[in-house]
Amino acid sequence: MSYIFQDWKANKGNLKGRMVMVLFRLARPASVNKLLRVIWLPYLAFYKVFVEWFLCIELPHWTQVGEGFYLGHGQALVVNGCTVIGKNCFFRHSTTLGNVRRADGSYSGSPIIGDNVELGSNVCIIGEVKIGNNVRIGAGSVVVKDIPDNCIAVGNPARIIRQLEPEAVLA
Template structure:
């Protein structure tokens, strides 16, 4: 299992062209590395800077593999129950949300396009691509491309 410091090195390399991505991942991993008693105080600073100022909801409790890339980042919401594999890329406006107490699980090398919404206890397989604006409520197999919306009014 990778330690937070090892994940941070991969995050910084993956976000080498994004000052915002590097900053957010440094703050995120720092929070994960702190002993539990200090997290309570650090959370206030982290929340103020990352969530309120930058508009990125990325709780420490989310299990995120190394090499995580935030493209632009604005409007990203990740459930604390989400699990994100290694070398994943998330664009602006993405939501990984809970439904019935379960949140999405992403495999390794997954890319999620802008404004996509993934809801509930779904699994996205390794190397899958979720298109911009997609609404995903069912599992996505490894290597697949998911596009479009699932909403239907009857």
């Protein structure tokens, strides 16, 4: 039962975030077991219609999301299903994490987000990009290159403006 509510504390005071993450955690087991996927099909249809169509949050149930995920404002979030998101991340509204369609029609890999990453509103992380641990990315940034641990990045394209001291990150 604790698996289903692992994001509850992180979303304190955020009813929409709590609701979406509980629904996501309930749908997630269907992505690892084919039999469960068949049995769970009505719930997965409900999840898709309610969360994606009505709440406008595209967070596929097969996405790997670490515990303590905070969904700030919960609007216009688009996450590619192959994205990996670490623990204790904070995503604000209008954020997109996706892959790149190449000229030959194939797609690049999806972003990998480390632990303790905070994304401002309207952040786009596109392609096979790795975001390190303890990273903050400012609002409106477009990330197309890797960002190492303990950094603050802003802009279009995103650039590192400050390297954080490991002690400052924990404070």
